Amino acid sequence: MDQTRSLLSKQSKDVEFQDVFYTVDQRANFFRVTGQRQILRGVSGSFRNGQLSAIMGPSGAGKSSLLNAISGFRTTGVKGNFKVQRDNACYITQDDRHQTLLTVEELMNLSYDLKLKQRHKKEELLTKILKNLNLDHRRNVTAEQLSGGERKRLSIALELVDNPNIFFLDEPTSGLDEVTAAQCIRLLREMAHEGRTIVCTIHQPSATIYNYFDSIYVLAKGLCVYQGNPLATIPFLRLAQLDCPRHYSPSDYIIEVIDAEDGHLVPLLSELTDNGKLTYRANQPALEDTQLVAQQAITTLFVEQPKRQCLSAFFAGTAASTDGTLMGAAGALLEQMKFFTQHLHHRERREISGLQQFLVLMRVMLLRTMRARLALVIQLFHHTLCGLFFGMIFFQLGNQGGRMFDHLKFCIGAVLMIVYTQVMVPILSYPADVKLVKKETFNRWYTLTPYYLALTISRLPLQVLLNFTFMAMTYWMSGLPQQLWRFCIFVAVGLMISLVAEGMGLAIGATFSITNGSVVGPMLIAPLMGLAVYGFDFASQISGGMNLLMKFSYVRVGVVALILTVFGFQREELDCDEIYCHFGDPRVLLRFLDIEKVSILHQFGLLAMLMIFFRVIMYISLRKRCYT
Numbered sequence: 001m002d003q004t005r006s007l008l009s010k011q012s013k014d015v016e017f018q019d020v021f022y023t024v025d026q027r028a029n030f031f032r033v034t035g036q037r038q039i040l041r042g043v044s045g046s047f048r049n050g051q052l053s054a055i056m057g058p059s060g061a062g063k064s065s066l067l068n069a070i071s072g073f074r075t076t077g078v079k080g081n082f083k084v085q086r087d088n089a090c091y092i093t094q095d096d097r098h099q100t101l102l103t104v105e106e107l108m109n110l111s112y113d114l115k116l117k118q119r120h121k122k123e124e125l126l127t128k129i130l131k132n133l134n135l136d137h138r139r140n141v142t143a144e145q146l147s148g149g150e151r152k153r154l155s156i157a158l159e160l161v162d163n164p165n166i167f168f169l170d171e172p173t174s175g176l177d178e179v180t181a182a183q184c185i186r187l188l189r190e191m192a193h194e195g196r197t198i199v200c201t202i203h204q205p206s207a208t209i210y211n212y213f214d215s216i217y218v219l220a221k222g223l224c225v226y227q228g229n230p231l232a233t234i235p236f237l238r239l240a241q242l243d244c245p246r247h248y249s250p251s252d253y254i255i256e257v258i259d260a261e262d263g264h265l266v267p268l269l270s271e272l273t274d275n276g277k278l279t280y281r282a283n284q285p286a287l288e289d290t291q292l293v294a295q296q297a298i299t300t301l302f303v304e305q306p307k308r309q310c311l312s313a314f315f316a317g318t319a320a321s322t323d324g325t326l327m328g329a330a331g332a333l334l335e336q337m338k339f340f341t342q343h344l345h346h347r348e349r350r351e352i353s354g355l356q357q358f359l360v361l362m363r364v365m366l367l368r369t370m371r372a373r374l375a376l377v378i379q380l381f382h383h384t385l386c387g388l389f390f391g392m393i394f395f396q397l398g399n400q401g402g403r404m405f406d407h408l409k410f411c412i413g414a415v416l417m418i419v420y421t422q423v424m425v426p427i428l429s430y431p432a433d434v435k436l437v438k439k440e441t442f443n444r445w446y447t448l449t450p451y452y453l454a455l456t457i458s459r460l461p462l463q464v465l466l467n468f469t470f471m472a473m474t475y476w477m478s479g480l481p482q483q484l485w486r487f488c489i490f491v492a493v494g495l496m497i498s499l500v501a502e503g504m505g506l507a508i509g510a511t512f513s514i515t516n517g518s519v520v521g522p523m524l525i526a527p528l529m530g531l532a533v534y535g536f537d538f539a540s541q542i543s544g545g546m547n548l549l550m551k552f553s554y555v556r557v558g559v560v561a562l563i564l565t566v567f568g569f570q571r572e573e574l575d576c577d578e579i580y581c582h583f584g585d586p587r588v589l590l591r592f593l594d595i596e597k598v599s600i601l602h603q604f605g606l607l608a609m610l611m612i613f614f615r616v617i618m619y620i621s622l623r624k625r626c627y628t
């Protein structure tokens with residue numbers, strides 16, 4: 001009985017997949033889909049607990065696609081049956097993205113604070129992990145300053161904090177030299193032998209690294225062409241009359257074979273593995289008396305009889321389980337039930353509340369803002385300089401009744417400066433963060449809502465500081481009335497416009513890559529700017545439809561709000577150096593622009609609605625990016 005239980009619990013950490021397809025749309029351009037391309041073509045297979053498994057294959061074979069499909073990192077376009085405890089798995093991306101400007105120790109603390117509740121064992125656990133991964137001496141170094149191998153180890157250390165059973169790693173050795181790559185694979189092997197299921201993709205490992213793996217899964221053109229232990233590779237290839245030369249590494253040979261002559265051997269090899277439903281084992285690599293054993297790879301999903309009856313001689317154990325014992329349908333069913341119960345259990349088991357996540361993320365985001373000194377100084381310098389330029393251009397013109405056009409230019413210019421700056425910064429910086437958020441939410445560091453709230457609120461202090469700097473300089477230098485309340489509204493309008501523009505930038509940054517976003521951003525701002533200046537000289541004749549459209553241009557709404565702030569609120573007559581100043585009375589200008597009866601609160605309301613609109617779009621985009 002105990003033996004059965006231990007077998008079942010071990011198997012629940014196994015990963016199995018059956019008939020997996022991954023299809024993507026082929027597009028002529030953004031709007032036109034011309035067809036579909038199948039990246040994975042009905043592959044099956046299994047990765048066992050306690051083993052280090054590699055998904056291998058030539059470039060473009062579909063290795064990352066398979067890893068993403070199994071782990072659930074990508075779900076769009078994926079079809080098939082999976083048995084994997086995703087709530088107990090983590091995914092380590094190829095590029096080892098981490099929160100910038102935080103030290104190794106701070107990152108470990110962040111991971112702990114977001115994942116675990118127990119406080120008293122924190123230091124002990126973190127030290128143990130860092131020591132095991134040989135990172136203890138790098139505690140006070142930021143992630144960007146680490147070497148490639150150290151960064152990879154840090155990625156693993158961060159996930160080890162809550163000790164998941166299953167690790168998926170995309171190309172863990174990419175960018176590492178041979179020695180470091182071998183160290184990394186040895187480390188993963190040790191971790192697997194401690195009782196974890198570790199699956200990684202690897203392009204073409206050296207003979208040494210190849211032999212470190214317990215199990216190899218070779219993909220070519222979206223098909224499985226080999227699955228089994230490294231020792232069985234050469235005997236397996238002999239089944240297809242392929243003799244690996246003595247001096248050749250089996251990993252090099254199998255890749256060469258599947259790449260040769262446009263991959264004409266791929267269908268044959270794929271048939272020999274029943275496209276991943278069979279796995280091969282051998283006790284010795286190439287000797288004549290090698291015992292090659294083929295087994296059913298899938299034991300807990302729907303078990304079919306193998307299609308290739310001609311290979312029946314090899315099936316030493318049909319539906320054999322991990323350690324070769326037979327496992328009947330009842331066992332498989334029990335296993336399925338156990339898996340689902342655990343699945344439910346894990347979902348409920350989140351230890352850290354949303355509020356705690358929010359507080360931890362807020363602290364980290366504010367810390368990162370403070371640490372980004374150069375960016376902070378550049379932004380402050382930019383706002384001060386722009387404020388100074390505006391102040392000089394419109395120096396003491398704010399009370400001149402004869403300079404109506406200058407007043408309009410002042411308001412439009414100030415709004416444009418805020419909009420352009422606040423839209424472009426997130427468009428260029430946020431796409432990199434989205435990838436990190438996807439990884440961290442996938443690995444259950446936090447959920448999207450606390451992250452989103454922390455992001456929104458943590459950016460406020462900087463926004464206030466930058467806008468206050470710019471608006472204060474322009475206000476006082478241009479000689480607008482010395483009224484504190486008017487000045488406060490002036491700054492508040494600037495801040496509101498800035499929050500809407502930032503929301504728009506974040507929405508674009510969350511939806512598009514930097515390249516596409518930097519095209520889409522200016523493309524969207526241009527019509528908004530057009531609407532902002534449209535019809536100022538014939539305001540009373542603007543049609544109702546156009547008026548409605550203009551309400552959607554927050555640039556226009558911002559300009560109107562700023563003009564109302566500067567010239568509204570019963571402002572006294574302006575100075576006039578000429579015989580007659582038509583716009584000497586500010587009410588004449590407001591009437592001329594047809595905004596005499598517009599309330600500033602109404603403009604604030606519109607800006608608030610547009611701010612919410614863009615932030616909702618951003619949230620939806622982020623959800624889509626993170627959860628599909």
Ligand SMILES: Nc1ncnc2c1ncn2[C@@H]1O[C@H](COP(=O)(O)OP(=O)(O)OP(=O)(O)O)[C@@H](O)[C@H]1O
Pocket residue numbers: 024025039057058059060061062063064065066201203
């Ligand atoms: N979302 C997608 N849209 C279009 N094509 C895709 C998409 N995802 C993957 N592909 C294509 O599928 C093929 C396999 O991609 P994948 O990244 O899985 O290959 P790989 O074996 O990991 O390659 P490499 O070793 O070079 O990273 C490639 O030709 C890739 O261009």
